[in-house]
Amino acid sequence: MTEIAKGLEGVLFTESKLTFINGTEGILTHLGIPIQEWAENSTFEELSYALLHAKLPSAAELAKFDAELRANRELPAKLVEEIASFPANVHPMQALRTAASYLGLFDPQAEETSEGARYAISIRMIAQFSTMIAAIARARRGEAIVAPRADLTHAANFLYMLRGEEPTPEQARLFDIALVLHADHGMNASTFTAIATSSTLSDMYSCMVSAIGALKGPLHGGANEAVMDMLDEVGTPDKAAEYINGKLDRKEKIMGVGHRVYKNFDPRSRVLRDYAEHVANQQGKSNYYQILETIEKTVIDRIGSKGIYPNVDFYSGTVYSDLGIPKEFFTPIFALARISGWCASVIEYTRDNRLLRPDAVYTGATDQHYVDLKDRQ
Numbered sequence: 001m002t003e004i005a006k007g008l009e010g011v012l013f014t015e016s017k018l019t020f021i022n023g024t025e026g027i028l029t030h031l032g033i034p035i036q037e038w039a040e041n042s043t044f045e046e047l048s049y050a051l052l053h054a055k056l057p058s059a060a061e062l063a064k065f066d067a068e069l070r071a072n073r074e075l076p077a078k079l080v081e082e083i084a085s086f087p088a089n090v091h092p093m094q095a096l097r098t099a100a101s102y103l104g105l106f107d108p109q110a111e112e113t114s115e116g117a118r119y120a121i122s123i124r125m126i127a128q129f130s131t132m133i134a135a136i137a138r139a140r141r142g143e144a145i146v147a148p149r150a151d152l153t154h155a156a157n158f159l160y161m162l163r164g165e166e167p168t169p170e171q172a173r174l175f176d177i178a179l180v181l182h183a184d185h186g187m188n189a190s191t192f193t194a195i196a197t198s199s200t201l202s203d204m205y206s207c208m209v210s211a212i213g214a215l216k217g218p219l220h221g222g223a224n225e226a227v228m229d230m231l232d233e234v235g236t237p238d239k240a241a242e243y244i245n246g247k248l249d250r251k252e253k254i255m256g257v258g259h260r261v262y263k264n265f266d267p268r269s270r271v272l273r274d275y276a277e278h279v280a281n282q283q284g285k286s287n288y289y290q291i292l293e294t295i296e297k298t299v300i301d302r303i304g305s306k307g308i309y310p311n312v313d314f315y316s317g318t319v320y321s322d323l324g325i326p327k328e329f330f331t332p333i334f335a336l337a338r339i340s341g342w343c344a345s346v347i348e349y350t351r352d353n354r355l356l357r358p359d360a361v362y363t364g365a366t367d368q369h370y371v372d373l374k375d376r377q
């Protein structure tokens, strides 16, 4: 009998030097370096360089790359106008998908697919995704769009544009760590989607728009917002265990737990949990962390034996929420970070491109003949 790899589970379709995951032992490395070391020591700018070049930058290379990102933050004025007129009630991921596509209209290199062009476009998109997302957030709240500043880091500039005031160094660093943790993750659904599009030799903007669409779904990047919905529904920590037990009894899914590859724990969620705990311990903060702690314990007690543990989307929202970021922007922020992984993976795959085209086992009718419309039941 023909074996079907449902969900392409375990199917190896390419080689990559960027990211390694051992889902049984909870190991994630970029360029062989553990994610915990990236989070502790590095920045989003440095990891983006490392992914795009498959090597750690020298100090001079990093300074040049950072300067290029800073120089490319501004959006075309027409796009800013367009974002300001988007309907306020659309989901920000819809707005981002549209804005990213619109951005391509102003890029003279948009149709070029050489590696050099893909790289130059990647720098612009990494820089401009941040500006687009902050602009979408401001416009949605009816606030004036804040122009980017070139004297701030990528993380600090995003929070500045979003809130209209500079973050503290601690807030900027916390957000930077969140970006580092989300920047790449092997052949996840959105990266795979970007690669599938690029495998037809399509352009970078089409690849990124496809990837945004794939990230949006609640089984992937959209889960971080869904977790926050769940926390709001639970309300207070004392109700969390009953709420989760009820959901599991009804065989409903819990958002932010479970993973196609990690069957023990997701190392990113551990890092985020520590930061979420740190933030929660500061005076006057939300009780989201306490609810999540109880949910984690209840889930592991009930279904941990199936390999269900918190994933990266579980704790990220409470960190964002304590940074003053509204929940509808959690998934756009995922895109703000993952753009680096998408671009790097597309560039890497395209070097030895092969059209992606799997197959399905046909189970439909055979030996039929066309029936005229008037003779059909």
Ligand SMILES: CC(=O)SCCNC(=O)CCNC(=O)[C@H](O)C(C)(C)COP(=O)(O)OP(=O)(O)OC[C@H]1O[C@@H](n2cnc3c(N)ncnc32)[C@H](O)[C@@H]1OP(=O)(O)O
Binding pocket: 007, 188, 218, 219, 220, 221, 223, 252, 253, 254, 255, 256, 257, 258, 259, 260, 261, 303, 306, 308, 311, 312, 313
């Ligand atoms: C950044 C990211 O993309 S990380 C993932 C973000 N997504 C989410 O958090 C959404 C919730 N999680 C899920 O839906 C799933 O865990 C997925 C889609 C991420 C991975 O699923 P799969 O690899 O297909 O796992 P699969 O569906 O085979 O699950 C195995 C068992 O665990 C159960 N299970 C998996 N996830 C969950 C969950 N979130 N809640 C409850 N039960 C779950 C399944 O029902 C299944 O049980 P069974 O064996 O009794 O039928």
Ligand SMILES: O=C([O-])CC(=O)C(=O)O
Binding pocket: 184, 185, 186, 187, 188, 189, 220, 259, 260, 261, 311, 312
């Ligand atoms: O790898 C996956 O399937 C999903 C994930 O955790 C990510 O994209 O960060």
